[in-house]
Amino acid sequence: MKKLTIGILTNAKNTKLVNTIEAHGHEAKIFNPEKMYMYISEYERGYDRLYFGIDGDAPERITAKSIDIIINRVGKNTEFATDVLKFMVENLGIYCPNKPDSLLKASNKAKTLQILSSAKIPVPRTIVCQKPAHVKWLVETIGELPIVIKKTTGSQGDTVGIVDTKVSANSMCEFIYNSGINAVVEEYIEAESKDYRVWVVGDKTPVAMRRTAKKGDWKSNISKGGTGERVYLNEADKEICIKAAHSLGLNICGVDMLKSKKTGRSVIIEINSNPGTRIIDICNYNVWNDVIKFCEDNYKKGNQKNEIEKNPVENLSTSKEPDIEKNKADGEVDWETINNLPHNIECDKWC
Ligand SMILES: Nc1ncnc2c1ncn2[C@@H]1O[C@H](COP(=O)(O)OP(=O)(O)OP(=O)(O)O)[C@@H](O)[C@H]1O
Numbered sequence: 601m602k603k604l605t606i607g608i609l610t611n612a613k614n615t616k617l618v619n620t621i622e623a624h625g626h627e628a629k630i631f632n633p634e635k636m637y638m639y640i641s642e643y644e645r646g647y648d649r650l651y652f653g654i655d656g657d658a659p660e661r662i663t664a665k666s667i668d669i670i671i672n673r674v675g676k677n678t679e680f681a682t683d684v685l686k687f688m689v690e691n692l693g694i695y696c697p698n699k700p701d702s703l704l705k706a707s708n709k710a711k712t713l714q715i716l717s718s719a720k721i722p723v724p725r726t727i728v729c730q731k732p733a734h735v736k737w738l739v740e741t742i743g744e745l746p747i748v749i750k751k752t753t754g755s756q757g758d759t760v761g762i763v764d765t766k767v768s769a770n771s772m773c774e775f776i777y778n779s780g781i782n783a784v785v786e787e788y789i790e791a792e793s794k795d796y797r798v799w800v801v802g803d804k805t806p807v808a809m810r811r812t813a814k815k816g817d818w819k820s821n822i823s824k825g826g827t828g829e830r831v832y833l834n835e836a837d838k839e840i841c842i843k844a845a846h847s848l849g850l851n852i853c854g855v856d857m858l859k860s861k862k863t864g865r866s867v868i869i870e871i872n873s874n875p876g877t878r879i880i881d882i883c884n885y886n887v888w889n890d891v892i893k894f895c896e897d898n899y900k901k902g903n904q905k906n907e908i909e910k911n912p913v914e915n916l917s918t919s920k921e922p923d924i925e926k927n928k929a930d931g932e933v934d935w936e937t938i939n940n941l942p943h944n945i946e947c948d949k950w951c
């Protein structure tokens with residue numbers, strides 16, 4: 601296998617992924633989307649470019665040739681990161697195992713459920729709303745109390761609540777009505793406070809864990825004190841998870857599944873395009889090996905060639921490319937390189 605350069609689009613360190621990439625004999629490069637510049641050319645044939653700048657150093661140009669594969673590990677600021685990933689895939693033709701738009705879809709629980717339902721994948725009975733004024737109707741349409749209320753975007757169980765009395769249903773709906781958030785109101789699936797986190801890699805589910813909420817809680821997120829254990833899924837559950845992932849355009853993701861105690865059915869509650877990696881230690885299984893193997897096997901077959909043909913950006917040698925470095929006006933005062941700025945300077949301080 602030829603040595604590949606594998607980029608990771610991320611705002612974190614991703615040590616386990618970097619180590620696995622290197623253990624496979626490849627090179628890992630970290631790109632924080634917040635430090636990228638997308639240069640969009642005015643030239644009709646296109647000379648789009650991507651630059652990456654670390655602190656005060658001059659931004660470095662990222663060419664299509666310099667990265668073979670890009671893996672998304674974006675946990676925040678998803679909208680901009682999706683734009684960067686789209687640019688890398690569609691404008692530069694770099695292979696990514698996940699479709700860039702799927703990051704945005706997966707980051708929104710309402711959008712995810714809508715797509716899953718249209719793909720005929722079992723999901724909890726759900727109402728998505730902004731101004732829930734009809735509380736009785738809402739609860740009766742979902743079925744009965746308790747119901748689960750979630751913000752459409754959110755993670756680690758932080759914006760997920762359970763409503764189990766009429767009084768709390770009234771006040772929760774009033775809160776949503778007045779706060780202007782979009783809410784997902786779901787049927788509560790009685791599953792003994794357990795759920796399943798299933799990693800999908802291509803058309804396989806290499807590892808899955810059952811998570812159990814800590815005593816007295818109902819949310820099974822590990823970050824909320826839940827515990828995990830490795831489980832082996834039956835074929836039907838594997839199939840649901842793989843179909844769910846693919847319906848969103850994801851080859852690599854973590855699918856969250858509940859198994860209803862009442863009906864015995866498996867339902868999908870959400871899909872994580874940037875799943876946590878605690879599963880690796882809990883299950884003693886390094887799923888990054890599967891991910892790298894999938895990338896090795898698929899990157900040539902990916903959209904690289906087609907996208908380049910569709911968007912001829914990097915491979916046009918005949919037209920004259922403007923040299924923006926030499927384009928400075930005579931006598932222009934040089935800009936100072938902005939060094940030593942605090943790392944997380946807020947944008948409004950610049951204005
Ligand atoms: N409809 C439901 N019925 C019963 N339990 C639920 C339901 N929805 C969520 N839960 C419980 O709450 C937990 C958190 O919900 P969910 O996975 O939807 O959001 P999240 O944890 O904030 O997202 P992420 O997994 O991206 O961090 C689940 O792991 C599960 O234990």
Ligand SMILES: [Mg+2]
Nearest residue numbers: 756757856870
């Ligand atoms: Mg979850």
